[in-house]
Amino acid sequence: MPSEFDLIRQYFTRPTPSAILGVGDDAALLRVSPGMELAVSVDMLVAGRHFGEADGPGTVGHKSLAVNLSDMAAMGAVPRWATLAVALPAADEKWLRGFAGGFFGLAGKFGVELIGGDTTRGPLNICVQIMGEVPAGQALRRDGAKPGDEIWVSGTLGNAALALAHYQRRVELEHMEAAAMLPFLHLPQPRVAAGIALRGIATAAIDISDGLLADLGHILEQSGVGAEIHFENLPLHEVMRRYIGPLSPSSLPLAGAPARGVPAGIGGKAAQSGEKRDADSLREVQVVAQNCVLAGGDDYELCFAAPADRHETILDLARKLELPLTCIGRMTDTAGLRLLRAGEIMEVSAKGFDHFAA
CATH class of the missing domain: 3.30.1330.10 (PurM-like, N-terminal domain)
Structure with a gap:
């Protein structure tokens, strides 16, 4: 021994x-x-x-x-x-x-x-x-965001959480879909090069470990600002898009809301009378996928704020890094976080991962 x-x-x-x-x-x-x-x-x-x-x-x-x-x-x-x-x-x-x-x-x-x-x-x-x-003096912190700053994220969101939901049988991914999602859960790729390149550009930053809503909330709290983000702007992997489906307000239920009907376009089927059980199941899957994106955690992407006049600089940076950087909203001077989908306010039940939640 x-x-x-x-x-x-x-x-x-x-x-x-x-x-x-x-x-x-x-x-x-x-x-x-x-x-x-x-x-x-x-x-x-x-x-x-x-x-x-x-x-x-x-x-x-x-x-x-x-x-x-x-x-x-x-x-x-x-x-x-x-x-x-x-x-x-x-x-x-x-x-x-x-x-x-x-x-x-x-x-x-x-x-x-x-x-x-x-x-x-x-x-x-x-x-x-x-x-x-x-x-010295160049570290990215959580407390520097200003009203009017744009909000950006790297990569795509919710993939690791969707893989975990597959393991937990809350969704059933096809074999090739699971193969595409599992590396995000098991082998996250830290965005070190992006963080270094954002010095002098980003006014605040955080890594998304507990979910977008929770981690962006830390920036809002420490910077003393609010935020408005647009669900349809969130960067999604093609597998995630299949499970979330169309993004119009009438087609995607609010997280935690009762499931009613089935949106046209999900799996190529429209709602039919007598198909309520299948319709409800599809709606439940959509809610799971939506919550993976907003609050799933384990993304290990960067969420950061930057002045609006640095927009093109950040897009150039994305090309150099060969890493998607997506503007998802803006900081506001009104406290709180407003999440919009097709111009309408979304209400969500999931807020992010909490180690001590019951």
Whole structure:
């Protein structure tokens, strides 16, 4: 049976050329580059809450670092170093080998050095702390949005949540649809390059981990502004569009509203008398898909505000990054968030992921 220190040496010790002292002592020693500020974040992933028994160790390793890298992206920081604490029910070397492969595969892509950590016996959970550098005074924060700023998001929304809904049998995706959605859940791609490029452009930013409504709400609260966003402007994957269906007010129910009828165009069928059960089922699926987009969480895209006169600059940036950046609304001087669909105010029941919700 390998000891704790054997496991650390074998699976978690890598060269750390930018650290003064890395793995192997009581603490690491770092030197921040001149003119830089240190950005620090930490995230915990718990088995049964953030990943399941069916998730491979490589995907868990990837995701444990990716969610932290997403925080660096939201700050406009260059990720540099990480620490890792892992609790394991047993010293499973096969699992550790796979986990380390996923973790260090992503770490190498972004130049992150693992400089320390801890292991212990217990229910499986993983805690990663990440540190990055950002030029002094240039960090993207949540508290800088102004009325009139445009609201933007990267990528597409709700994909990971739709994949999870498929796992939970709340929707039934076709095989090819599930294959397209599952990587968004298991292998999120942090938008580090976008965050760095948005320095000096974005007035506020956040990564979408708990859902668009919840995370945009943090910007509104800390910036002291309101927002108006348009559902039809939200960037959606083609699979998501199939399940949400047409976006006119008469065709898509409010989240949490009773399901009545079926919209023409969903699956090529119009509502017929005697088909209420199928109609209600389709409406329920539409509501699930809508809530995945607005409040599903695990997107790890960026939501940011920027002055309207930087609109073309951001579109140019999207082309350079080869990453969709979509304007979905604007900041207002009226408190609260107004969500519009085809000019009409939407009411939604879902607000975002809450770790302590009943």
